[in-house]
Amino acid sequence: MNARLEGMRNTAPPSARRRVAWPASLGGATGPLIGLVLLGVGFSLASPYFLSLRNALNVLDQVTVLGIVSIGMTAVIVVGGIDLSVGSVLAFSMMVMGWLNQDYDVPLVLCIVAAIVVGGVCGAVSGLLVTRARLPAFIATLAVMSVARGMANILTDGQQIVGYPDWFTRLSTVRHFGFLSLTVALVVVLVIIAGAYMTFRAGGRNLYAIGGSSEVARLAGIPVRTVTLLVYTGCGVLCGVAAVALASRLDSSQPSAGLGYELDAIAAVVIGGASLNGGVGGIAGTVVGVLIIGTLHNGLNLVGVSPFVQQIIIGVVVAGAVTFDTLGRRNR
Amino acid sequence: MSTKFKVVASAIALAAATVFASQAMAQDKKVTLGLAVANLQADFFNQIKQSVEAEGKRRGIEVVTVDAKGDAATQVNQIQDLITRNISALIYIPAGATAASVPIKAAKAAGIPVVAVDRNPPDAPADTFIATDSVSAARTLGDYVCKVTGGKGNIGIVQGQLGTTPEMDRDKGFSEAVAQCPGLKVVAKQASNMWMQDEGFSIAQDMLQRNPQLDVFFGRADALAMGAAHAVKVANPDHKVIVVGFDGDVAGLKAVRDGILEATMTQQTQLMGRMAVQSALDLVAGKTVPKEQLQQAQLTTKDNAAPFIEKHP
Numbered sequence: 188m189n190a191r192l193e194g195m196r197n198t199a200p201p202s203a204r205r206r207v208a209w210p211a212s213l214g215g216a217t218g219p220l221i222g223l224v225l226l227g228v229g230f231s232l233a234s235p236y237f238l239s240l241r242n243a244l245n246v247l248d249q250v251t252v253l254g255i256v257s258i259g260m261t262a263v264i265v266v267g268g269i270d271l272s273v274g275s276v277l278a279f280s281m282m283v284m285g286w287l288n289q290d291y292d293v294p295l296v297l298c299i300v301a302a303i304v305v306g307g308v309c310g311a312v313s314g315l316l317v318t319r320a321r322l323p324a325f326i327a328t329l330a331v332m333s334v335a336r337g338m339a340n341i342l343t344d345g346q347q348i349v350g351y352p353d354w355f356t357r358l359s360t361v362r363h364f365g366f367l368s369l370t371v372a373l374v375v376v377l378v379i380i381a382g383a384y385m386t387f388r389a390g391g392r393n394l395y396a397i398g399g400s401s402e403v404a405r406l407a408g409i410p411v412r413t414v415t416l417l418v419y420t421g422c423g424v425l426c427g428v429a430a431v432a433l434a435s436r437l438d439s440s441q442p443s444a445g446l447g448y449e450l451d452a453i454a455a456v457v458i459g460g461a462s463l464n465g466g467v468g469g470i471a472g473t474v475v476g477v478l479i480i481g482t483l484h485n486g487l488n489l490v491g492v493s494p495f496v497q498q499i500i501i502g503v504v505v506a507g508a509v510t511f512d513t514l515g516r517r518n519r
Numbered sequence: 520m521s522t523k524f525k526v527v528a529s530a531i532a533l534a535a536a537t538v539f540a541s542q543a544m545a546q547d548k549k550v551t552l553g554l555a556v557a558n559l560q561a562d563f564f565n566q567i568k569q570s571v572e573a574e575g576k577r578r579g580i581e582v583v584t585v586d587a588k589g590d591a592a593t594q595v596n597q598i599q600d601l602i603t604r605n606i607s608a609l610i611y612i613p614a615g616a617t618a619a620s621v622p623i624k625a626a627k628a629a630g631i632p633v634v635a636v637d638r639n640p641p642d643a644p645a646d647t648f649i650a651t652d653s654v655s656a657a658r659t660l661g662d663y664v665c666k667v668t669g670g671k672g673n674i675g676i677v678q679g680q681l682g683t684t685p686e687m688d689r690d691k692g693f694s695e696a697v698a699q700c701p702g703l704k705v706v707a708k709q710a711s712n713m714w715m716q717d718e719g720f721s722i723a724q725d726m727l728q729r730n731p732q733l734d735v736f737f738g739r740a741d742a743l744a745m746g747a748a749h750a751v752k753v754a755n756p757d758h759k760v761i762v763v764g765f766d767g768d769v770a771g772l773k774a775v776r777d778g779i780l781e782a783t784m785t786q787q788t789q790l791m792g793r794m795a796v797q798s799a800l801d802l803v804a805g806k807t808v809p810k811e812q813l814q815q816a817q818l819t820t821k822d823n824a825a826p827f828i829e830k831h832p
Binding site for chain 1: 588596597603
């Protein structure tokens with residue numbers, strides 16, 4: 188690993204290295220973290236139901252899907268891309284899983300694998316459109332978003348699929364040791380792996396170099412196109428994983444699932460300190476961003492704020508959190 | 520550093536202020552009803568929400584409303600939050616294609632009675648289910664179309680979101696009526712994704728382009744029908760094309776009054792809202808409530824639209 192780190196030092200351009208130093212460590216997430224803590228304090232004062240272990244676990248349950256999707260989105264945004272297709276790809280993977288299971292009696296375990304593979308294929312298509320066809324990421328993933336949503340609907344003619352076996356729904360509902368459902372545990376594991384990879388491995392550091400300046404990265408010997416393709420593929424795979432988690436949580440597959448998730452995921456990543464220009468961001472920050480979004484929804488429901496007012500508050504807090512972070516970075 | 524804190528402080532203060540403002544109500548230890556709405560952007564659901572909240576206010580009950588914006592996963596989260604909040608009963612208008620059973624199972628596990636409105640999960644039905652008898656209402660509408668067209672004509676149908684209960688029920692009832700009326704033919708059918716007016720407009724426009732001989736449009740919801748009516752107006756065909764809708768939401772009723780729509784089926788949203796509150800309270804008090812409470816929708820034409828606009832049934 189040391190050798191690899193050395194390799195990274197040689198390949199990453201000096202400017203990119205300086206820019207990535209902060210956000211990659213937990214230090215980069217301190218701004219959003221303060222916001223999260225304040226949010227928690229505010230809601231604890233406002234609602235007697237907020238501050239309890241049970242509710243904290245609820246929030247974790249509620250952000251599993253967003254959390255998994257946001258990990259992939261972080262990598263995509265760090266390389267300077269964007270992926271608008273995550274919600275649709277999630278729905279498509281979810282429908283493939285249910286459809287194979289229900290209409291063709293494929294064992295559920297294989298269906299889960301199929302869902303993840305389908306997600307990866309969709310991601311790879313986005314990646315190829317971006318790297319080979321040279322489409323802007325926004326357009327490429329917008330196209331995939333539309334295609335995937337259509338395919339999700341075609342499989343069952345828009346019908347939802349209900350009725351998974353008990354063991355499958357228990358993945359997300361049974362809390363082992365009194366607190367950890369398997370889906371939440373999965374998120375934790377994925378976060379640790381992705382965070383460690385992006386912070387400590389040369390391959391992970393390459394993402395920042397590409398996002399900082401893909402031309403410089405290419406000249407430095409990083410296989411930019413291959414890495415970018417892999418990043419989109421990885422993001423798709425994670426959508427497939429998220430689809431499985433969501434199907435378990437809903438005990439059904441719906442072609443309309445995941446509508447608008449791309450925006451929540453992008454918001455979480457940016458709240459977490461990433462820049463849409465690429466080269467900046469990190470898993471730790473994203474986790475905090477995801478928790479801010481989750482806590483906000485949960486807390487406002489517990490307090491009983493009217494749904495219309497909720498939308499206003501969420502918009503203001505998102506804008507506030509990001510402003511806070513950008514101003515903070517400028518001061519630094 | 521100071522700028523940072525100013526910004527974060529103001530953001531948090533704003534959130535906190537709103538939070539504290541609503542807190543005064545939240546602290547009362549009386550009966551609290553949770554109302555989980557599928558999508559407040561649809562007037563039909565918004566009407567029910569307003570009715571439930573008005574009825575709650577009249578009886579001095581607190582109603583906590585959450586809006587899933589059409590997403591089943593969001594709704595599961597929201598109902599989890601309502602349960603944490605110790606609501607006494609849940610009024611559940613399921614979001615998503617067909618109703619998800621997960622929220623009902625969760626509420627039952629927490630010992631909270633559930634009143635389902637509009638849709639009911641078949642595998643885990645709620646304690647009581649309040650809805651319009653859509654099949655019979657759509658049949659009534661089909662019979663009316665048969666009558667006003669003199670039993671002859673080509674029908675174009677702008678469908679709602681495929682796979683949803685309302686779409687399937689309305690299809691069933693209307694098809695039954697058309698089958699009884701040999702001169703009527705359904706010649707075009709196309710689905711919308713969101714039950715929205717702009718979809719109705721473009722779908723109907725394309726249908727007219729392909730088939731100028733259409734005499735009747737059935738929009739599976741008023742918004743779709745109004746979009747279709749506008750398409751007819753723009754196309755300006757050489758024969759009369761009538762447009763009928765379904766739901767009887769306020770905009771739809773006004774369109775019927777003004778002759779833009781020929782007819783709609785008015786669902787009794789206010790009544791359903793009041794019944795939902797009554798049923799929830801009965802369930803909390805341990806009384807028995809029928810498993811299903813199906814309401815009739817009322818055929819609404821130019822003649823009887825005005826009173827419904829004044830006061831929705």
